[in-house]
Amino acid sequence: MTLPAPAVTPAPAGQARAVVTGIGVVAPSGIGVEAHWRTVTAGVRRTGPITLFDPTGYPTRVGGEVPGFHPAAYVDTRQLVQTDRWTQLGFAATALALADAGLPARAPDPYAWAVTLASSSGGNLFGQRELQRLWGGPSRTVGAYQSIAWFYAASVGQLSIHHQFKGPSGVLVAEAAGGLDSLAHAVRTIRRGTSVVVAGATECPLSPYALACQLRSGLLSAVDEPAAAYRPFDRAAGGYVPAEGGAVFVVEERGHALARGARIYGEVTGWAATHDAVHTGPDTAGDPATYARAMRLALARAGSTPDEVDLVVPDALGVPRYDRSEATALRAVFGDRPPPVSTHKSLTGRAHQGGSALDVATALLAFHHDTLPASAGPVDPAPGCELGFLRAPRRPEHRVALVCARGFDGFNSALVLRGAAPTPRNATD
Structure with a gap:
């Protein structure tokens, strides 16, 4: 009711x-x-x-x-x-x-x-x-x-x-x-x-x-x-x-x-937005340094460290130079620890602003179900795109997700989510 x-x-x-x-x-x-x-x-x-x-x-x-x-x-x-x-x-x-x-x-x-x-x-x-x-x-x-x-x-x-x-x-x-x-x-x-x-x-x-x-x-x-x-x-x-x-x-x-006794999926704990100040054109690839800055700011404002991040949901444009740029930004933030990346845009297509909102839904549902879903690719990572893609589902440890998105003409945004405690599993699960 x-x-x-x-x-x-x-x-x-x-x-x-x-x-x-x-x-x-x-x-x-x-x-x-x-x-x-x-x-x-x-x-x-x-x-x-x-x-x-x-x-x-x-x-x-x-x-x-x-x-x-x-x-x-x-x-x-x-x-x-x-x-x-x-x-x-x-x-x-x-x-x-x-x-x-x-x-x-x-x-x-x-x-x-x-x-x-x-x-x-x-x-x-x-x-x-x-x-x-x-x-x-x-x-x-x-x-x-x-x-x-x-x-x-x-x-x-x-x-x-x-x-x-x-x-x-x-x-x-x-x-x-x-x-x-x-x-x-x-x-x-x-x-x-x-x-x-x-x-x-x-x-x-x-x-x-x-x-x-x-x-x-x-x-x-x-x-x-x-x-x-x-x-x-x-x-x-x-x-x-x-x-x-x-x-x-x-x-x-x-x-x-x-x-009111509402069920809580999670909390938005940090966010940041930066801008490349460059028009998207046939030779652009986004500025990884500016993109990485958005990620770092979002984590800092959330009071989280890269080591606490269970899941990264990337922009995943699917254009080789943009993919390499995004991978460079993630490595700059996570250092020697491969970021745990999972993307599902290849399953649905890229719905622009609707797609990044859908990525947030995926992250929150992952915490709700206490399961980080396997990434839908890549099958063969391109050179420069070797990240820690999740190849099998696993349970989160810290319940922190970093969702990233880039908009054409230089927009960069990052959002940090902290998942609520999982729904208790049935004894038969």
């Missing part, structure tokens, strides 16, 4: 602790945390031919799509005509996260609840349809909702209205790094006195226009075989596979969560 959150006096500013009490996953790995965890632990590849539009004629024709997603199950008719699929995925992930946290669908104290999501490309499919109607049809018009559905802040706006989140809300724009930045901003909001913040990200970059924009970077994979198309850190790496979806979280002030 879902109960309204009781009133709790917030901790003094700067001293509140932010915990994650709900996770909503809507991704190629499946809908819901159970489906996602099964995909991760089984190592099942969920990418395949793009079906949201006809990709014939494009060099990239493989993507990651959410299986069996029916927007009408999460969005009413009025909202359906106003929103892009990216926002509809956000509606679904938010509904799942609130239910997972045992919170009501409408905020009982609207000004104590907020929403902060990451975004980047906005409502691609909606905008594509409307612009095609403008230039390809006799009416030469667009629908009234074109003015809002494509906008990068549309998901936050729609969710704040629907769920009555009237606290300090916002949008973070840092491409893939934004999924981590949204959680960092949620912690800051909690420390300023807000009780509940919905954070995370979804994305839907699968439209002709969106794919053409991504192709200009030269970073997309042109391999048609899904099993070989996206292979981060591998000798055979040749670019990333685009994907939709992501994850949304309920981030809650710890006292508020404990007062």
Whole structure:
């Protein structure tokens, strides 16, 4: 039974602790945390031919799509005509996260609840349809909702209205790094006195226009075989596979969560963001020193050392020079101790800011299940990418994870999570 959150006096500013009490996953790995965890632990590849539009004629024709997603199950008719699929995925992930946290669908104290999501490309499919109607049809018009559905802040706006989140809300724009930045901003909001913040990200970059924009970077994979198309850190790496979806979280002030008896997945203990100040181009690879600085700052702010990190979930772009750069940054932070790395983006594709949010979900679920999942590759690490990839599941020791992400044009972010105590195992387990 879902109960309204009781009133709790917030901790003094700067001293509140932010915990994650709900996770909503809507991704190629499946809908819901159970489906996602099964995909991760089984190592099942969920990418395949793009079906949201006809990709014939494009060099990239493989993507990651959410299986069996029916927007009408999460969005009413009025909202359906106003929103892009990216926002509809956000509606679904938010509904799942609130239910997972045992919170009501409408905020009982609207000004104590907020929403902060990451975004980047906005409502691609909606905008594509409307612009095609403008230039390809006799009416030469667009629908009234074109003015809002494509906008990068549309998901936050729609969710704040629907769920009555009237606290300090916002949008973070840092491409893939934004999924981590949204959680960092949620912690800051909690420390300023807000009780509940919905954070995370979804994305839907699968439209002709969106794919053409991504192709200009030269970073997309042109391999048609899904099993070989996206292979981060591998000798055979040749670019990333685009994907939709992501994850949304309920981030809650710890006292508020404990007062209502909530189940806690873990705590966000540290974060940091740096910037390379370099445009992403055909010859760039990211600055490993600047990236490593973000990791070190996040660990220092969390009060954690590299030796305590049980799990590193990397950006894993799948472009050889970027993979080597990321491996260099990790070695600079972890020194002689190989960082315990596990990545699953090859199973789902790269969903930009939604992908880094999904990595956070994986880390929190690993602690919840008391199992660090084996990495989905590489099969044959490329020179310079020899890291401590987890080849078999194992139990965490310190319950600390470092999640890393890089956004195009120089964004670097790192987030430290400390997992809650594991759920007691059954005697027959």
